[in-house]
Amino acid sequence: MEIFCMLKIDILTLFPEMFTGPFDSSIIKRAKDKGLVEINIHNLRDWGLGKHKTVDDRPYGGGVGMVLMIEPLYNALKSLRPQTANHRPLVILTTPQGKVFTQKIAKKLSKEKSLLIICGHYEGYDERIRDLADEELSIGDYVLTGGELPAMVITETVTRLLPGVLEKPDAVKNESFSPLLEYPQYTRPENFKGKRVPKVLLSGHHAEIEKWRVKQALKRTKKRRPDLL
Numbered sequence: 001m002e003i004f005c006m007l008k009i010d011i012l013t014l015f016p017e018m019f020t021g022p023f024d025s026s027i028i029k030r031a032k033d034k035g036l037v038e039i040n041i042h043n044l045r046d047w048g049l050g051k052h053k054t055v056d057d058r059p060y061g062g063g064v065g066m067v068l069m070i071e072p073l074y075n076a077l078k079s080l081r082p083q084t085a086n087h088r089p090l091v092i093l094t095t096p097q098g099k100v101f102t103q104k105i106a107k108k109l110s111k112e113k114s115l116l117i118i119c120g121h122y123e124g125y126d127e128r129i130r131d132l133a134d135e136e137l138s139i140g141d142y143v144l145t146g147g148e149l150p151a152m153v154i155t156e157t158v159t160r161l162l163p164g165v166l167e168k169p170d171a172v173k174n175e176s177f178s179p180l181l182e183y184p185q186y187t188r189p190e191n192f193k194g195k196r197v198p199k200v201l202l203s204g205h206h207a208e209i210e211k212w213r214v215k216q217a218l219k220r221t222k223k224r225r226p227d228l229l
């Protein structure tokens with residue numbers, strides 16, 4: 001009987017309904033069922049101010065749109081954070097201005113005991129909210145409507161790295177996402193409308209096959225992702 005460490009992920013969002021679905025199927029669901037990860041979605045509005053549960057307000061100095069206020073977020077963090085100092089979660093703010101999330105960052109996050117992800121807001125947030133976060137992460141250079149999908153991407157990437165989540169741990173070990181892209185794969189039929197499976201793969205010659213695969217992976221990486229080399 002192996003003993004695995006459980007990771008707790010708390011997500012703070014104004015759109016909790018977006019999270020119904022993605023975490024209820026496939027690998028994440030199995031990880032939850034096995035007790036390897038605990039994912040809790042919290043509605044930031046629960047900490048909104050006044051009887052209207054206000055979470056945003058007009059920007060000082062003028063401008064269009066509404067800005068997320070710091071107080072609801074501060075109060076949410078205070079009530080979600082366990083009181084013991086040694087179990088303080090790593091607080092992540094998803095924002096287009098953050099460091100770009102990579103497999104390397106995912107590996108680091110998977111070693112934490114607890115993560116608290118604050119979803120970014122399209123119209124922006126009070127600058128002082130940054131001080132509440134340990135890390136600011138983006139998932140890439142394209143414009144989304146909020147930090148919800150990034151929070152899901154981070155949660156999924158980190159969860160599948162947890163020991164015990166995948167059937168074959170070797171699959172995780174080898175998938176470095178560096179240095180190389182994957183080699184081409186084929187299955188039946190051997191000949192599809194004249195497009196044939198490379199002969200070497202049918203040869204049964206394992207050393208030759210391995211050599212071919214490494215060569216193809218290199219060639220593909222050079223062509224498509226020279227930045228990885």
Ligand code: 9D3
Pocket residue numbers: 094095096119120121122123124137138139140141142143144145146147150
């Ligand atoms: C140009 C001024 N802002 C739009 C009113 C910029 C902006 C802020 C927030 C644009 C998009 C968003 C919402 N996106 C995120 O919160 C976000 C995000 C993203 O858009 N792309 C990649 N990673 C991330 S992490 C959070």
